Amino acid sequence: MLLDANALPQDARLHADICIVGAGAAGIAMALTLAGSGLDVIVLEAGGQEPEPRTQALYEGTVEDAALHSPLDRYRQRQLGGSTTIWGGRCMPLDPIDFEARPYIVGSGWPIGPEDLAPYYPAANAWCEAGDYAYTIDEAFAGPRKPMLEGFVETHFSTHTLERFSCPTDFGGRYLQRLRTATDLRVILHANVTRLEMDESGEAIRHVEARALDGKAFTVAAGSVVLAAGGLEVVRLLLNSPGRTGRGVGNAHDVVGRYYMCHLAGTIGNIVLAPPRRAWHGYDVADDGTYCRRRLALRAEVQREQGIGNFVARLHHPRITDPAHGTAILSLLFLARAFVPYEYARRLHGDERVTVGAWLRHGLNVLRGVPSVAGFLWHWLRERTLAARKFPSIIVYPRSQRYSLDFHAEQEPNPESRVTLGTSVDELGMRRLHVDWRYTRQDVATVQKSLALLAADIRDSGIGEFDYDPGEVEREMTRYGAYGGHHIGTARMGDDPRTSVVDRNCRVHEVRNLYVAGAAVFPTSSQANPTLTLVALALRLARHLQARHAGGEPADPGSPA
Known part of the structure; x- marks a missing residue:
């Protein structure tokens, strides 16, 4: 009662x-x-x-360093x-x-x-x-699925495991x-x-x-x-x-x-696939109707060999604050930042200062892409706002096969x-x-080594390049501080x-x-x-x-x- x-x-x-x-x-x-x-x-x-x-x-x-931790409420x-x-x-x-x-x-x-x-x-x-307790492709789907990265050789990373989504x-x-x-x-x-x-x-x-x-x-x-x-x-x-x-x-x-x-999270670099290679970074719908998403998961034996913590990564849209992405939907999200809940706006927009000129370029991106914006808003209304089982997050398919990398890593106690x-x-x-x-130097090493291994896997597979600045890794992994809740x-x-x-x-x-x-x-x-x-x-x-x-x-x- x-x-x-x-x-x-x-x-x-x-x-x-x-x-x-x-x-x-x-x-x-x-x-x-x-x-x-x-x-x-x-x-x-x-x-x-x-x-x-x-x-x-x-x-x-109170927090010791406001740049590293959100307010406690x-x-x-x-x-x-x-x-x-x-x-x-x-x-x-x-x-x-x-x-x-x-x-x-x-x-x-x-x-x-x-x-x-x-x-x-x-x-x-x-x-x-979150549907059936099935967290691999083979368990969750009756038939074959399109590859996450065409031609990717899974030397250090696997694309076989899933994350599943509650309604929420x-x-x-x-x-x-x-x-x-x-x-x-x-x-x-x-x-x-x-x-x-x-x-x-x-x-x-x-x-x-x-x-x-x-x-x-x-x-x-x-x-x-x-x-x-x-x-x-x-x-x-x-x-x-x-x-x-x-x-x-x-x-x-x-x-x-x-x-x-908490967790170590950030968005870094650019993955550029060589034509005709394609990527799938959206959501799959399992046979039970649950949204699922594949990710690049660092293999356990590699963690032991390298002496680093657990690490996963996902393909991600380009950084929203930079209007050079030319994508109307991303610019719309930037312009609507005041209406995005705090818990998500921080990851979407970060702490970057944006010039007046950049604001204008975002506006031009939206005007040039009105049809795609309309389609996105209709999809969001139908599959997110009004749906009982909601579409989990924003997925943007870039015109070019260019992605940033979103990572999520273990933090050392x-x-x-x-x-x-x-x-x-x-x-x-x-x-x-x-x-x-x-955070510790071991935390930095986990992210640095994982990114280097992923770059090597992409290059050695012959499917493209993962370009990032190793000197920016620590800054990117602490950009949002202690991740989320x-x-x-x-x-x-x-x-x-x-x-x-x-x-x-x-x-x-x-x-x-x-x-x-x-x-x-x-x-x-x-x-x-x-x-x-x-x-x-x-x-x-x-x-x-x-x-x-x-x-x-x-x-x-x-x-x-």
Whole structure:
């Protein structure tokens, strides 16, 4: 059922078997998996069903370098559904190499392996509404597909794997009716958790303290508490509660908030194909109707040989800000930049200064290409704005076979890249966050070596040239700073409490009834967007909690059906 903290009696004392803090992808998937299991579950969601500026402002904080990290109230939403209300829907599982302890990636190695998540990935795929769990060309398509790059010899890179796209599914909207009707599940909106109160032993959470912005305060006592509030807010909740040591709950070894990762992303160079070679950089539609896209994926054996992290790349349109591309659609996007959401405008336009003359040339591009603009707008209206399963992104087919390269790479876990408490407080009296995101020379090497290998593959295949400036690689990979809303590693999983926050079952090492769900627990970032894997981990945690509370094992790993 759906409740509101403002309607609760002042100082109410609620009780449940399990209390989940946060109703995003992880929290909602867990809650509905536990529904009907015989356990009483409470979910505390800080926001409402719609965006609320006053609530969103609680996410504000500070960053050490504004050029390297977005404001903390961007790329995450304090409302039912969390960041799934704004995500792009890209899904893919981690690669087996991502779980390995790699000597060239400091801090790498998961305490679980791909076999531990394999039973939960198909169900996670269903929760994300990304179609069948099929992430290779052979699995997803009944017949042959046109090659991504004609004549490309896959020496160091493969074009065989896919990324699949959710609708994109807003978990708060899509599963709202089930949240409302579940009789053993209480979802309390506008419930801002302000403190995790320990018991006398200092080894368990006695209760969770929560408040509504308008003053209502209440507590929830539960046998198990799960923090599913996102990779940044989990840190704030842990550090704003003193815990047994006074340094924050779960922070006896000063690990909470360290090893903060996002992804390394950028757009660089020009790929020019030699006629008659052709490229396919658009979306394929799988046999189940899901949009899929191929990419150039660095082979695992090459990563080991070269001593670098995971890396993928996609063919991309020319840089939008330069009107020399002569493409009406790209110039239209540039001129309409004020209407593009912040989360996407930054990647589309970057931080380049554009002259008045360039603005005029963009306008001429649009005027010369009115028919193509009209076709693009009609396609966008039909396949994106009005469609239930939306066309994932802008695809522009250049008149010449000339593309830029969009890359997405793994970031090395670094204990000096961290999230801490700042000096200011929010409306509820909680200290806000301060982010000091950092990258390493290993991160630069991953991108530099991967690009060089790709250039060699294209040249040696005899299909064209990939021209880029190696001296610009670091600038391009940090142009957008920490990429997007991928807040990873701040409460990392491991067997050693001195270098991790939670164990292999996502339980905080020093608190016997406190768990963390979400990308915060990832020890490494992979090249993959985190949503599919964090949902799979949440389903695995739900199964663990059912067993822990002797509520019975689920019939399957937690499918939404």
